[in-house]
Amino acid sequence: MDRLSLATLDRLPAGILRPDYDRTTVATGIVHLGLGAFHRGHQAVYTDALLKDDPRWGILGVSLRSPDARDALRPQGGLYSVSASDGAGHRRRVIGALTDVAVAPENPAGLLARLADPAVRIVSTTVTEKGYSHDPATGALRADDPDIRHDSLNLTHPRSTLGVIVGGLRLRRQQGLPPYVVLACDNLPTNGHTLRGLVIAFAELVDRDLATWIAGEVRFPSTMVDRIVPATTETDRNEVRAALGLDDAWPIVTEPFSQWVIEDDFGGDRPAWDRSGAQFVRDVAPFELMKLRLLNGAHSTLAYLGYLMGCPTVAAAMAKPDLAGLVEDMMRDEVTPTLPTLGGFDIAAYRTALLARFRNPALKHRTMQIAMDGSLKLPQRLLDTIRDRLARDQPITRLALAVAAWMRYVSGTDELGAPIELRDPLAGRLRALADDAGPVAGRLAPTLLSLTSIFGSDLPADARFTTAVMTALESLLRNGTRTTVEQTRRATR
Incomplete structure (x- = not known):
């Protein structure tokens, strides 16, 4: 069976939504760390819905460990399907918000260079609780974490989430570029505040002047994300294949419900996610x-x-x-x-x-x-x-x-x-x-x-x-x- 791709989009059955914009005009304005099922079934869906009117916010998806997402999605040009399913049936759409997929360990220096692109204005994260190298009881940085120790000495080749974020910010500072906004989308208490503290604590291990600059210049809005997105199973793949008439190597099956509440603290331009159903508030x-x-x-x-x-x-x-x-x-x-x-x-x-x-x-x-x-x-x-x-x-x-x-x-x-x-x-x-x-x-x-x-x-x-x-x-x-x-x-x- 043929693969889902830009060339096969017109073969999708009627009723399956597909990108209504010219994907060749979409620029990468967001780098997302942790390209798992949740991000692709949640934030990427909100972003996809606004690219017709504002194509500046395409997403570079970054896997911090495994090449599985890259291997599945790059042959499809970054396209994948999302099926919102309940007892009443399925509502399916193809998402085109991903401009590319990278695997951080394969080229960490290259990833930092992409973070230094002036077009990138947001770095978002869904790396699960364990991806923040912190003590969940206190919220403090675990400075003895092996990846944190490595990155504090080798920030040009980071392994950790914090190392990637700080490495990119350091490069932008060196090049005289404004910082990007760091947007946490994981289930952490006051996730933006928590991530800010961890980023600054890690930066202090590297360069106190850099830590001071981050504390004064970088914004970390908090968010609340809500959608149940289970891991994709082989049964899911088979059902989606039959519905699309095309092979989708990594489809998303989720629920109809979705909620995204975002602290409106970007300090400038931001995606109009509220037009696609998100809610901007003063206090998340x-x-x-x-x-x-x-x-x-x-x-x-x-x-x-x-x-x-x-x-x-x-x-x-x-x-x-x-x-x-x-x-x-x-x-x-x-x-x-x-x-x-x-x-x-x-x-x-x-x-x-x-x-x-x-x-x-x-x-x-x-x-x-x-x-x-x-x-x-x-x-x-x-x-x-x-x-x-x-x-x-x-x-x-x-x-x-x-x-x-x-x-x-x-x-x-x-x-x-x-x-x-x-x-x-x-x-x-x-x-x-x-x-x-x-x-x-x-x-x-x-x-x-x-x-x-x-x-x-x-x-x-x-x-x-x-x-x-x-x-x-x-x-x-x-x-x-x-x-x-x-x-x-x-x-x-």
């Missing part, structure tokens, strides 16, 4: 907090408990009435009271919409995928909510069960004795600690709680937290996940 923080705690916190809870109950996907986990009910109760009773009031925003309706999105049968969002990198995700998705609850002397029963489920998950085997593949930056250490403690709540919980990079020093010292987690973990190990979820829901209703 309340939206970000709502999404991190309600969507992402619920997702992680479903992932760990659902996986332990034998549910391969979020939709399958939501098909378990007690688990779905427990998550709904947690969102309403334990999470929502910690959120600020958003004038005119209906949080109850947002919760209802989230539950419907979780149940979307067309999305095969794997619980194992969400469970990845839990050591980095727990602090902002669950632990900060717990801190707020404890500060108000409020119960944390369901939230503590989610933390205990993570502990049960990292113990290494499921309830049938099968090994659990742990994908986490701390995987080796977590597995060693769990193996040493054994499947005994009284040993496993304190051992894992000793990881201050995850739990800080405050939570392990709070008996309300440690007792709740220990109680939940003991039940998971003794009674199993299904029974524990049922009992917890009954006890907290």
